[in-house]
Structure formats: structure tokens, C-alpha cells
Amino acid sequence: MSGNRWDTAGVPHKGWTCVDVVDLRADGGPADETDYATCQMCGNEKIRYVHIMEHPGLDENFxxxxxxxxxxxxxxxxxxxxxxRLRNRAARRTRWLQRKWRVSAKGNSFLNLEGYNLVVYPTKTKRWGFKIGDRFGPRTYPTANEAKLALFDDFWAATQDDDRLWSSD
Structure with missing residues (x-):
């Protein structure tokens, strides 16, 4: 539902809790291809960062x-x-491919970040995978760059609160 709900009877104005925030352009796609959301409280039609709010007196989230x-x-x-934090993540993801990736003796692209060894490697099926330390990523990808971006997403999810990693890159 869209429109201005600030004036709707029965819709509480206070007492809400944020349960999540979603970046609708988290994949790094261009702005003109982003499907923006409409704020369910005020009706603003161009919301990129969607805050999911819940209220104890309502069954639906806004x-x-x-x-x-x-x-x-x-x-x-x-x-x-x-x-x-989501804006910073998007900017870092955009720069991720431009980082100075080194090449191992086996020919794999890698980064060493604060004790983490991040590797992108070709598979036997001519696809690309990644690993963080000794943990392999769950999927393979058609290109090395897609594997690097998937590596970023996985690594960010695991380490986003570690200021040693993300404060200066």
C-alpha cells in the first residue's frame, strides 16, 4: 500500500522497530535500471534504501x-x-574489482586482507569459484569477475562489523 499513512487512523506513529534495511541496488546495477520502492508511510516514490519496520500492534511490516x-x-x-553502512558497502563493492589482485604461483587471483586469504580460481568445469581461507564458496560462476563479486558479498556478510577491514579501503 502506498500513499500518505501519517494521516490514516489506526496507523501508529511511534513505537516501531527496524528489522532490516535493504539496498535495492545492492548488485551494483545502474541507477536508471533500479526498481525503486515507494515509502508505505509518506508515499515518497523513489526509495533506494528500504527500512523494514515492525510494530507490536500490527501484523504487517511497513x-x-x-x-x-x-x-x-x-x-x-x-x-x-x-x-x-549500505552506502559504504555499495561503494566498496564497486571498487572491489579495481583492487590490486595478486596472482599466486598456481595462477589464481588473490587478496590478503588482515589475516584473510581471499582466492578466486578456475574450476575443472571452466567456471570460477572462490574461497575465504580454507572455506570454499557454495557456488561457481561463469566469469572470474562474477566470482570476485560473490566473494565480496560473502566476505562482507561475514566481516562487515570488523573496522580493521573496512575503515580505510
Missing amino acids: EVGCVCAEKMSDDYEGPRRREA
Whole structure:
């Protein structure tokens, strides 16, 4: 449902909790191909970072923008901080392929980051895989760059709170 729900009877204005924030362009696609969301609280039609809000008095979650998330949760730092983290992730993912990847003696591309050995390698089936330390990625990919981006996604999910890794890259 879209439109302005701030004036709708029965829709609470406060007491909401953010359960997740989603970047609709997390895959790094171009802006003109992004399917933006509409804020379910104010009706803004161009929301890239969707804050999923829940309220104990309602069965449905609302998908809203940052400003509405702030007002609904009465938290004027958390939503901006969560959105900034996603913005930083998107920028880092964009730069990931331009990093200075080294080549191992076996011919595999790799990075060593703060004790983590990140490797992208060709498989016997002419596809590409990755590994983080001794842990292999769950899938293979058609190109080395797709494997590198999947490696980024997996590595980010596991280490996003580690400031040693993400504070200066």
C-alpha cells in the first residue's frame, strides 16, 4: 500500500522497530535500471534504501524511507547509520574489482586482507569459484569477475562489523 499513512487512523506513529534495511541496488546495477520502492508511510516514490519496520500492534511490516524510519522509531541516528553502512558497502563493492589482485604461483587471483586469504580460481568445469581461507564458496560462476563479486558479498556478510577491514579501503 502506498500513499500518505501519517494521516490514516489506526496507523501508529511511534513505537516501531527496524528489522532490516535493504539496498535495492545492492548488485551494483545502474541507477536508471533500479526498481525503486515507494515509502508505505509518506508515499515518497523513489526509495533506494528500504527500512523494514515492525510494530507490536500490527501484523504487517511497513517498508519506508530513512526519514519516516527515524520518526516511526523515534531514533534519529540508527536509520542514518544503517543506511550509511549500505552506502559504504555499495561503494566498496564497486571498487572491489579495481583492487590490486595478486596472482599466486598456481595462477589464481588473490587478496590478503588482515589475516584473510581471499582466492578466486578456475574450476575443472571452466567456471570460477572462490574461497575465504580454507572455506570454499557454495557456488561457481561463469566469469572470474562474477566470482570476485560473490566473494565480496560473502566476505562482507561475514566481516562487515570488523573496522580493521573496512575503515580505510
